[in-house]
Amino acid sequence: MELIIYPTNRLIDYATTDSEQTGRQKMEYKNISLAFEGEIGILMINRPKSLNALNIETLKDIQMGIQEVKEHPEVKVLILTGAGEKAFVAGADITEMKGMNSLQAVQFSKLGHLTLRMIQDLDRPVIAAVNGFALGGGTEIALACDFIYASENARFGLPEVTLGIFPGFGGTQRLPRLIGKGKAKELILTGKTISAEEASQMGIVNRVFPQDSLMGETKKVATQIVANGAIGVRLAKMVMDTGFNMDLEEACTLESYAFGIGFATEDQKEGMTAFVEKRKPNFKGR
Numbered sequence: 001m002e003l004i005i006y007p008t009n010r011l012i013d014y015a016t017t018d019s020e021q022t023g024r025q026k027m028e029y030k031n032i033s034l035a036f037e038g039e040i041g042i043l044m045i046n047r048p049k050s051l052n053a054l055n056i057e058t059l060k061d062i063q064m065g066i067q068e069v070k071e072h073p074e075v076k077v078l079i080l081t082g083a084g085e086k087a088f089v090a091g092a093d094i095t096e097m098k099g100m101n102s103l104q105a106v107q108f109s110k111l112g113h114l115t116l117r118m119i120q121d122l123d124r125p126v127i128a129a130v131n132g133f134a135l136g137g138g139t140e141i142a143l144a145c146d147f148i149y150a151s152e153n154a155r156f157g158l159p160e161v162t163l164g165i166f167p168g169f170g171g172t173q174r175l176p177r178l179i180g181k182g183k184a185k186e187l188i189l190t191g192k193t194i195s196a197e198e199a200s201q202m203g204i205v206n207r208v209f210p211q212d213s214l215m216g217e218t219k220k221v222a223t224q225i226v227a228n229g230a231i232g233v234r235l236a237k238m239v240m241d242t243g244f245n246m247d248l249e250e251a252c253t254l255e256s257y258a259f260g261i262g263f264a265t266e267d268q269k270e271g272m273t274a275f276v277e278k279r280k281p282n283f284k285g286r
């Protein structure tokens, strides 16, 4: 039995039998599942009895899940979703938060931030497939993804003020950056929830699908991304995220250097040769 220490200081047991059989180490999670379908990873938050609410254990499971994806370079896109048909994530776990003192609340918020940051910083696109309630921490974790698709029954909102608190997993920061301060303040200060369609009109959600086709449609888009040069996709994500908080001139300089790195790859040669030869490129991700 091998023990590995992760940044969360949690010790993880690896199932030796799985690793012996497959050559890969199989992680064991309590509140998430992680599946690999070819080059697409699917991380499902799985606590349906609590509508997939984010307690400490679940946040740590998500961190380990992201870490596992990092260890699988063949995975080119990650889809983040929730178990069941009712909820994506109904927020941070209120029963766990109820008894927290200030210091514990700071630590809980920081744990949420670290977890969402790991999602945001994953060097591959992450698509949120929001299949039901995405409230509080649910909207916040979706906002940490690169973009959001939703089912028709999904509902979004940051209802924390109705609990006597306010959003603590980045909602006060990521939402204004995405939709502007005025619209974000309206949502956060009223605590009202909105439909997937309204979220789409506000620019929170990219596309809305009937619930039974959400995963299929999300996988189709993931497959489109997978077919592209993986290094170009990663660089584009990095430049967009890093450049977003820089002034335009510095961000464009960053873009130029990252653009140049793309020309040191086999994929650039293959992509442009394939265009000239009028055939489909066969990208290798190197």
Ligand code: CAA
Residues within 6 Å of the ligand: 049, 050, 051, 053, 090, 091, 092, 093, 094, 095, 112, 133, 135, 136, 137, 138, 140, 159, 160, 163, 166, 167, 168, 169, 171
């Ligand atoms: N935390 C803990 N448990 C939760 C939960 C949450 N956020 N949301 C739902 N649950 C539990 C319920 O307590 C209930 O458990 P029991 O069956 O043991 O009673 C179960 O999930 C089913 O929920 P409901 O019976 O309430 O289902 P409903 O269909 O009547 O309502 C809902 C669904 C509208 C999503 C409602 O559950 C709800 O309002 N949930 C809380 C939403 C919320 O306020 N989220 C913000 C949390 S605070 C936060 O996220 C802070 C932050 O930024 C870090």
